[in-house]
Amino acid sequence: MKPELGVCYYPEHWPEAMWADDAASMVETGLAWVRIGEFGWSRMEPQPGDLQFEWLDSAIETLGTAGLKVVLGTPTTTPPRWMLDKHPDMLAVDAQGNPRKFGSRRHYCFSHKGYIDECVRIAQIMGKRYGRNPHVAAWQIDNEYGCHDTTISYSPSALLAFRYWLMDQYGTIGDLNEAWGNVFWSMEYNDFDQIELPNLTVTEPNPAHVLAFRRFSSDQVVAFNKAQVDVLRTHIDAPLLHNYMGRVLDFDHFEVGADLDIATWDSYPIGFLSDRLEASEEHKTAFLQQGDPDMQAFHHDLYRAVGRGRCWVMELQPGPVNWAPYNPAPLPGMVRLWSLEAVAHGAEVVSYFRWRQAPFAQEQMHAGLLTPDNRAAPALPEVRQTAEDLANLGEVHQTTAQVAILFDYASDWAWTTQPQGAGFDYFRLIFSAYQALRRAGLSVDFITANDAAKRQYKLVLGPGIATLDRDVERHLKDRSDLTVLGPRSGAITRDFQIPKQGRPGLNCLDCNVDMVETLPPDVERAVEGGGAGKHWIDRLSGTAQDLLSFADKTPALKGADGFWYLAGFPDTDLWDRIVAMAAQDTGIPLHPMPAGLRRRETTDYEFLINYNAEPVDWNGHTIKGCDVAILKRNPPGQS
Amino acid sequence: MKPELGVCYYPEHWPEAMWADDAASMVETGLAWVRIGEFGWSRMEPQPGDLQFEWLDSAIETLGTAGLKVVLGTPTTTPPRWMLDKHPDMLAVDAQGNPRKFGSRRHYCFSHKGYIDECVRIAQIMGKRYGRNPHVAAWQIDNEYGCHDTTISYSPSALLAFRYWLMDQYGTIGDLNEAWGNVFWSMEYNDFDQIELPNLTVTEPNPAHVLAFRRFSSDQVVAFNKAQVDVLRTHIDAPLLHNYMGRVLDFDHFEVGADLDIATWDSYPIGFLSDRLEASEEHKTAFLQQGDPDMQAFHHDLYRAVGRGRCWVMELQPGPVNWAPYNPAPLPGMVRLWSLEAVAHGAEVVSYFRWRQAPFAQEQMHAGLLTPDNRAAPALPEVRQTAEDLANLGEVHQTTAQVAILFDYASDWAWTTQPQGAGFDYFRLIFSAYQALRRAGLSVDFITANDAAKRQYKLVLGPGIATLDRDVERHLKDRSDLTVLGPRSGAITRDFQIPKQGRPGLNCLDCNVDMVETLPPDVERAVEGGGAGKHWIDRLSGTAQDLLSFADKTPALKGADGFWYLAGFPDTDLWDRIVAMAAQDTGIPLHPMPAGLRRRETTDYEFLINYNAEPVDWNGHTIKGCDVAILKRNPPGQS
Amino acid sequence: MKPELGVCYYPEHWPEAMWADDAASMVETGLAWVRIGEFGWSRMEPQPGDLQFEWLDSAIETLGTAGLKVVLGTPTTTPPRWMLDKHPDMLAVDAQGNPRKFGSRRHYCFSHKGYIDECVRIAQIMGKRYGRNPHVAAWQIDNEYGCHDTTISYSPSALLAFRYWLMDQYGTIGDLNEAWGNVFWSMEYNDFDQIELPNLTVTEPNPAHVLAFRRFSSDQVVAFNKAQVDVLRTHIDAPLLHNYMGRVLDFDHFEVGADLDIATWDSYPIGFLSDRLEASEEHKTAFLQQGDPDMQAFHHDLYRAVGRGRCWVMELQPGPVNWAPYNPAPLPGMVRLWSLEAVAHGAEVVSYFRWRQAPFAQEQMHAGLLTPDNRAAPALPEVRQTAEDLANLGEVHQTTAQVAILFDYASDWAWTTQPQGAGFDYFRLIFSAYQALRRAGLSVDFITANDAAKRQYKLVLGPGIATLDRDVERHLKDRSDLTVLGPRSGAITRDFQIPKQGRPGLNCLDCNVDMVETLPPDVERAVEGGGAGKHWIDRLSGTAQDLLSFADKTPALKGADGFWYLAGFPDTDLWDRIVAMAAQDTGIPLHPMPAGLRRRETTDYEFLINYNAEPVDWNGHTIKGCDVAILKRNPPGQS
Ligand SMILES: [Zn+2]
Ligand SMILES: [Zn+2]
Ligand SMILES: [Zn+2]
Secondary structure, X not given: OOOEEEEEOOHHHOOHHHHHHHHHHHHHHOOOEEEEOOOOHHHHOOEOOEOOOHHHHHHHHHHHHOOOEEXXXXXXXXXXXXXXXXXXXXXXXXXXXXXXXXXXXXXOOOOOHHHHHHHHHHHHHHHHHHOOOOOEEEEEOOOOOOOOOOOOOOOHHHHHHHHHHHHHHHOOHHHHHHHHOOOHHHOOOOOHHHOOXXXXXXXXXXXXXXXXXXXXXXXXXXXXXXXXXXXXXXXXXXXXXXXXXXXXOOOOHHHHHHOOOEEEEEEOHHHHHHHOOOOOHHHHHHOOOOOOOOHHHHHHHHHHHHOOOOEEEEEEOOOOOOOOOOOOOOOOOHHHHHHHHHHHOOEEEEEEOXXXXXXXXXXXXXXXXXXXXXXXXXXXHHHHHHHHHHHHHOOOOOOOOOEEEEOOHHHHHHHHHOOOOOOOOHHHHHHHHHHHHHHOOOOEEEEOOHHHHOOOEEEEEEOOOOOOOHHHHHHXXXXXXXXXXXXOOOOOOXXXXXXOOOOOOOOOOOOEEEEEEEOOOOOEEEEOOOOEEEEEEEEEEOOOEEEEEXXXXXXXXXXXXOEEEEOEEEOHHHHHHHHHHHHHHHOOOOOOOOOOXXXXXXXXXXXXXXXXXXXXXXXXXXXXXXXXEEEEOXXXXXX | OOOEEEEEOOHHHOOHHHHHHHHHHHHHHOOOEEEEOOOOHHHHOOEOOEOOOHHHHHHHHHHHHOOOEEEEEOOOXXXXXXXXXXXXXXXXXXXXXXXXXXXXXXXXXOOOHHHHHHHXXXXXXXXXXXXXXXXXXXXXXXXXXXXXXOOOOOOXXXXXXXXXXXXXXXXXXXXXXXXXXXXXHHOOOOOHHHOOOOOOEOOOOOHHHHHHHHHHHHHHHHHHHHHHHHHHHOOOOOOEEEEEOOOOOXXXXXXXXXXXXXXXXXXXXXXHHHHOOOOOHHHXXXXXXXXXXXXXXXXXHHHHHHOOOXXXXXXXXXXXXXXXXXXXXXXXXXXXXXHHHHHHOOEEEEEEOOOEOOOOOOOOOOOOOEOOOOOEOOHHHHHHHHHHHHHHHOOOXXXXXXEEEEOOHHHHHHHHHOOOOOOOOHHHHHHHHHHHHHHOOOOEEEEOOHHHHXXXXXXXXXXXXXXXXXXXXHHHHHHEEEEEEOOOOOOOOOOOOOOOOOOOOOOOOOOEEEEEEEOOOOOOEEEOOOOEEEEEEEEEEOOOEEEEEEOOOOEEEEEEOOEEEEOEEEOHHHHHHHXXXXXXXXXXXXXXXXXXXXEEEOOOEEEEEEOOOOXXXXXXXXXOOOEXXXXXXXXXXXX | OOOEEEEEOOHHHOOHHHHHHHHHHHHHHOOOEEEEOOOOHXXXXXXXXXXXXXXHHHHHHHHHHOOOEEEEEOOOOOOOOHHHHHOOOOOOEOOOOOEOEOOOOOOOOOOXXXXXXXXXXXXXXXXXXXXXXXXXXXXXXXXXXXXXXXXXXXXXXXXXXXXXXXXXXHOOHHHHHHHHOOOHHHOOOOOXXXXXXXXXXXXXXXXHHHHHHHHHHHHHHXXXXXXXXXXXXXXXXXXXXXXXXXXXXXXXXXXXXXXXXXXXXXXXXXXXXXXXXXXXXXXXXXXXOOOOOOHHHHXXXXXXXXXXXXXXXXXXXXXXXXXXXXXXXXXXXXXXXXXXXXXXOOEEEEEEOOOEOOOOOOOOOOOOOEOOOOOEOOHHHHHHHHHHHHHHHOOOOXXXXXXXXXXXXXXXXXXXHOOOOOOOOHHHHHHHHHHHXXXXXXXXXXXXXXXXXXXXXXXXXXXXXXXXXXXXXXXXXXHEEEEEEOOOOOOOOOOXXXXXXXXXXXXXXXXXXXXXXXXXXXOEEEEOOOOEEEEEEEEXXXXXXXXXXXXXXXXXXXXXXXXEEEOEEEOHHHHHHHHHHHHHHHOOOOOOOOOOEEEEEOOOEEEEEXXXXXXXXXXXXXXXXXXXXXXXXOOOOXX
C-alpha cells in the first residue's frame, strides 16, 4: 500500500470560477484525494424534492479531470431546515427534555424512522447518479457520528424504539424484571409500555436500565448507518467509509465498521490534548503545540482494528482550530509529523481539513491550507514536503504486533453508568495501558473479544473489560502467551449484575474480588518494590500466586500460568513494572523510549517520532524536534 | 437499657430457601433485630389491589421463629410503577419544572392527596395484618425522608397546598403582603391564587416567600408521616420510628419525631465525610477510612433529642458504599468503633445495612455483612465482636449533659434562603460549636427553643438561631447559668423581617447589631489574645461589657450576667477560648482531648473513642487506633 | 456645574408620619436630591385601572417643600402581579425555555407589545400628573436595564419581533443566507418564518445568527425606552435619565443614551470587585473594602460619554450590600472617596442607595444611611462631610482629555459569541487598556466610532474593536495624532464574516493577520525588551515597521505614521511600554502613579485619589489612606 494525501473541500462555498484553480493547486501540492459533499444537502435539494445536482456534477468533473480521486459524502449529518417542516419530531431530545434545535449540525434523532427514510432516499439518489462515476473513488456516509454528544437522545421516537428493542432482547416483562433486578426498590414493571427512558429520575436509575439504553443507542447508530450502506451497495463498488472522532465511545465503532470497508477518523491533536485528555498542567503545557504523543497513535491503532486493517485520517488539523478551550498553532513541523505518524500506523490516506479557511459561519476561525483571502497558510508547505516524503517512502506495510489491547465499547458504557469512584474511566485506564506499552517502544494492536478466537499475541492486556465470557477466557488462554486482566475486569454480566460466579469469575485463575475500594485522586496505595494503585482497588483473595503486593501485603497482582489479574489502576511506575514483567515472561524485547519520543515498526521501516520541541538522542540516532526519523528496519531478529 | 444489634434484610431479593439459613446466621452473629419490608411494595401488591402478603408472612415467621425481632417498614418510599398510572401527577417536580421520574426511589410529592391516600391504605392493610404479630416488635414508616433532596417539590399539588397553607397562616392577602413586605418591588398580591412557588424568578425571590415555602414543605412531611402514624396506631402497640439521614435539614425532625416513638438514623461515616462536610483536604485524608470524629456523635446526640431520649442507628455502614464521590473501605476496627460509639451516645439498637450485598441494581457496589456470593465480608467478624462487647457491657444509661446546643431547623431554612455571604451555613456553624465542646471533652445535649422552658443546663450555646422569642430568652435566662448567642442570632422574625426591636433584640443584654459583614474564606478578623472571626461579623454596639475585642477594638464578644453575644463565626482557636471562658464562668470541668480522640460519659462508663489510625495516650490510658476504651466511671465528683 | 448629593427613598415603605422628618434629615445632611417611585407601581395602581396617586402627591409635596429636588421614576421595572393576568405571555424566557417568573423584579420581555403599551400608559398618567410639578426636577425611566441578565429573552414575542427585525435588515431570505454564510452546514432558510432564536442548538449556532440576535436584543431595549421617552416628552421639560449598571454590556448604552438627557449609573465598588472583575486573589484582598481603583473611574468616564457630557451616580454603595458573594463593609472614608472621585470625573449629582435600610424583602441586608431602626449608619457622617467638601469646592468643570478609548458594545456581543479562546473578553481587554492609561496618570475619554469624525485626540486606543469601517479609519487617521488598534480589531464584518480585504483590513497600514492563536492563562509570549502577549495572538505580516517583536522575531507591534497595530493581548508590562511609546510619539506627558493612587484633572483641580488603606507619597504630596487630595491646578503648561 502506497500512502497518499488528500483534502476536504467545499465547492459550494466558493464561486465555481475558483474550482479549477483550486483543483490544480491541490494536485500541484501533492494531494491525490478530495472529499466533498457531506454538508451539501441544502444545495442538492433546496426545497423538498427540488433536486439540483448540476453544481455537484460539475465539481466532481472539475476535480476529477484535474487528477483527483473524489470521496463523496452523503449529506445526512445536516438535513436542511425544510426537513423539520416534514418531520417536526425528528430532533434529538436532551436529558433535560429539551429538543436539540436546528441551527448547527447533527440535528436529528437516530431513532426517527421518517428521517431514516429521507436519508435512504438521498443516498439512493446520489448512488444512482454517481455510483459509477469514474472520479468517485470512495463514499463517506454521514459525518462524525456521535460528535456533540449526539448518540443518545431522549426523544419520543427513541422511547418507542427502545421499548421494541427491549421486547426483542427480553421477550417477557418478567424476564426483564429478573434480568435487571427490578425487585430492588420495587422497580418492577407490569408491561413494556411502562418503561421510560432513564433520565430525570429522582436519584440514580437502575444501571441495568441505563446500560440497556446505552446498548440500544449504539444499535440505533449501527442501524442508521446500515440503512445507507444497504442502498448504496446496490449502486456502487467503491469502498464505503465513515469518519470517526477522537475519544468518542458512545457507540460501538466495531459494529458500525463491520458494515463499512475502511475506517477513517478526524485527528485534531492540539484540540484533543486541550479538551479531552486527563493530564497534568505541566504535560499539557509541554505539548501545547504538538498534542499528546500517544493520542493520535492510539486512535490510528484502534481504527485500524475497526477497519479490519484499513484506515485513513479523513481530517487532519492544519493549524489552530476554533472549538477547543484554547487554540494555539502547531509548532512548525507538526503537520508533517502527524501525517507521517499516521502512515506509520497504517493510514492509507491522510487528508487535511480543509483546503481554504471559510470566511463565514461557525468554523471561520478554523485554519485551512489556505487563508480566507487565498494566501498560503503555514501548513501548506509542510503538506507539500510530506507529499515528497511519501513519494520517497514508497510502499508501507503493517505487521501484526506482539502485544494487543482488548478493547470494548460497552465497558465504557458500563463504567460511565456506574463509575463507583470519580476518576475511574475506561478510556483513561486503557489509554494508560497503551502509554505504558509505547513507553516500552512496542507496537500495539487492538482486538475485540470476538477477535480473541482468531488472533494470536504474545501478550494481551484487558484492563476494565466489563464482561468476560467463558469462551473468550478460553480463547485468550489458548491463543496468547499471557493475558493480563484487571482492575475491574469480568465485573458484571451483560445485564449489569455481579456474576453469580463472583468477580472476575475466571476458570483459569483462582482469584476473587472480595471488596472494591475507590480512592480520591491524591490517595494511592503503594506497591512493594515501586509504583502504586490509584482510583480503583480490587481487594483480592484466592490461591493464585501473589506476583506483586501492596504495602499492607494484600495482593496487587495475582497470576498463574498465562493469566494475571491486576488489583488496582496502576500509576506510571506500576504500569512500567507490569509491562517489564510481562515482557520478560513472554520474551518480548523492550525498547524504552525517552519522554515524547515514540516508535512504530512496519514491515520495512522503523519510525521514530519526536513530539518534543527539542532534539532527542536514542539508540544512536538524533531525531530533531517535531520531526520523524524513518529507518530501514533490520531483518527480523535483530531489532 | 441493654443495647442490641440488628441488620437490614430483603427477603424478596433472595430465594425463600435461603431465609432460614440467613436467620440462623444472623442470630449466630449476635444480631437481635432485623428490618424488612420498606422497599417491598411491588411484591406486596404487584398489580393495583392484588395483595400478595404470603411471602412476607413467611419471612416474618422464619425470622421471628429464629429468635429475631422484626422492624417492619411501610413501603411508601417506593410506590410501584402502576401507581403512576393511577396518579400521573403524583411525582415531585424539580426547581426547573421537570417531573422527577419513576426509576429509582422517593418518586412522590409530599403534597399529593391521592398518593397519601394510597399510603394510608397500604399502612392500614399492613397494620391489620401484622399489628399484633408477636415477631413484629417495631414499625418503620417510609424510608429516609428528604433523601435525594425530596422534601421540596414544585409540583401543581404543592402549589395548591401551599396556597391553602398560606390562607391558613395569614388569613387575608393584605396580612400576607404586610408580613412579607411585598410593597418592596411591587410584589403585592391581590389574592392567594396569584401566589406562585418561589422558583424560576428573574432574580432572588422575597426571602419571606421562600421561608414560608420552606416551612410549608416541612409541614407537608410532618403531615405525610402523621397520616400513616394515625392509621397504624389503631392497629399496633409496637413503637413507631423513622430512619433519618445525616445533615439533612430540609424538614423539622423534631416535629416528625413528636409523632413517633423512637428516632433512628442512617450512619455512613465515610460517605458523609466525603460528600457533606466542609473540611480541609488534610483532614479528609487523615480520616478517609474512619469518618469525621464528630459527625456521628453529633447525629446521635441530635437524634436522641428528636427521639425524646430514644434513638437507634438503623443503618450503619459496614464497608465501602456506592454513592459517595470516592468509596474507600473502613479501617479494621471502625465498624465496631462506630457501633460502640453509638451505644455510648444512647443508641438502643445498632443495625447494619445490609445483611448481604445485592448483586443487582443501584446498590450492587454497596458492601454488606456478606458478599453477593454469600461469603463473609470484612465487617462480619467485627459485628460478632461487637455483640460480645455489648454482652459484657450490659446496661448503658444516659445522663443529662451540663452543656446544650440550641438547635433549630428553621434557622437552616432561613440562612439557606439568604446566606448573605458564601460560606455562611447554619449546620457548619452549629457543628463548629459542637466540635469545640467535644475538643474540650464535654458530653453535649441538643435542645429546641421549646425545651428551654423545661430543661436546665449550665451552658447553652445558640449560635445562628434565626428567631428568638422573648419567652425563649426568658426561659434561657432563668434555667441556664450561661447562654451564649451569636453570631446571627435573633436576626429575623418568623416572616423574615429584621425585628422592630433591632438585632438580636435581647431584653437581658444591651447589645445591638449595627452592621453585618461577610468575608471571603481567606480573610479573617483577628481577636485580641488569639483566634479570629470568619465568614460572618456582626458589628456590635451597646452598654454590655466587651469580653473580647477584635484587633480594631470593636467588640468580638459582649456579655452580661448569664448572657453573652458573640460577634463573628469563630475559628477553632476562638471557639476554644469561648468554651474555656464559659466553662470557667459556669464551673464546668474541661477535659481537653488530643486530635481524633473523643470522650462520652454515660451513667456508669466513660467511653474513649479513638478515630485515629494510631494509638493515642490520654489521661494515663493508651487507646489503640480505631478502638474504643470503655472505663468504669468514677463516682460523681471525681471525674 | 456645582456638584450636589442625593439619596434614593421609598416613602411607600414607611409610615407617612415619618416622611417629613426624613425629608428634614436629608436636607440637614446636605442632600439636595431624592429619587422616588421607580418600584411603586403596585401602590400607584393596586388593581388594573384603580389609580391611587394621592400618597405620591403627598410624598412629593413633603419632600419638595423641605427643599429637595425630586427624581421621579416610572415604575415599569416592576409590573404588579395583576399585569400577568392581563398579559400572561409578557415574561421573558430563559435560554432553557423556562419563563422567568414573577416574584422579584424586571419580569418582562422587552419585545412584548402589550406590556410596552402598559408602560406608555403609566408613563403618560405620571407625565400628565407630575410633568409640571415644580418639585419634580428630573425623571428616571425604568430601572437598571439589563440587570439580572434581562436584555436577552427567548420568548415567543421575541421570536416574532426578531423575524420582523431580520426582514427589515435583510429584505430577502436569500440575502440573509448570503450574509450569514448559511450554505455552511446546510443552514439555509427558505423563509423568514423558519428562523428560530439561537438557543438550544445541537452545537454552536452560526455566530452571524447570534450576533444578529444580540443586535436585535439591544434594539429592543432602545425601543422600549424610547416609547416612554416619547410620551413623557409631551408632558415634561425636566431632564430624562436612566440608571445604568457596572459592566453590563448587553445593550448599546450609547443608543439608549441618545434618547435621554443624562446618563446615570449605580456604583457598588465593593460588590463589583467581588462579583465582576478578573483580578488576582491578592488584588481582591488588598482592595476588599475599597473596590478596584479603576472600576468606578472607568464607568464615570464611559457614562460621561453616554450622557454626552452629563452624568450622575444614581446609586452609590453606603455600606455592605446583600448581593455579592461576600459583603464586607467599606473602610472608613471610602464612601466620601467614591463621592469625590465621581465628582472629579464629572458627576453632577452623587446619590446614595438608600436612605434607610429596609427591614423586609430581598434587600433587607443592604445597608443604608440609616439602620432599619432609624439610627445613623456609618456612612451618614461621611455623607455629611462630603456635602461640606463639595460646598467648599464649588464649581467643577470637565476638560477634554488627550487620550481616548474607542468603545463599542457590539464588539462585546461579537466576542462573547465567539471568544475563540477562553479568557478573551472585550471588557477585560478595554479595561486593561484603561488601567494602563491611569497607571500613567492620564485622564481618559471614551468615544464611539461615530465620534471619530467629530472629536480630536492625541492618542486613541481601539483594541478589540470588531468592525472597522473605512470611514472610521479615515477619521481616526485625520483627527488623532496616533491610533493604536489590535489585537482582534477590524476582524469581522457587521454580519460576522472575515472581511474580504482580510484582517484588520486597514488602508493606512500594510499589516495582515495571517493566523490567530489563543493561549491558556498560564502561557504567554514574551516580547523582546519586556512584557508579553497573553490570551490572544494575531500573527502578523505586512510591510509596516515592526515596532516590537516577540521572542521568536514575529511582530508584536507594527506601525506606520499615526497608526499602530498590536498583535497580542498585552500584560501589564507590555501595556506600560506601549503607553510610554505612544506618549513619546505624541508628546503626551506621563505621570506614573503608585499602586492604588489615581489622578484626575478638571479645569481647575487635580484630584489625587488614594484607594489604599495606607498613606501614599506622590509628587511631594502625602495622601492619606482612603482619602482624596484636591489640588488647585497649575496654569496649563506647568502640569
Ligand atoms: Zn470535524
Ligand atoms: Zn440508605
Ligand atoms: Zn440596584
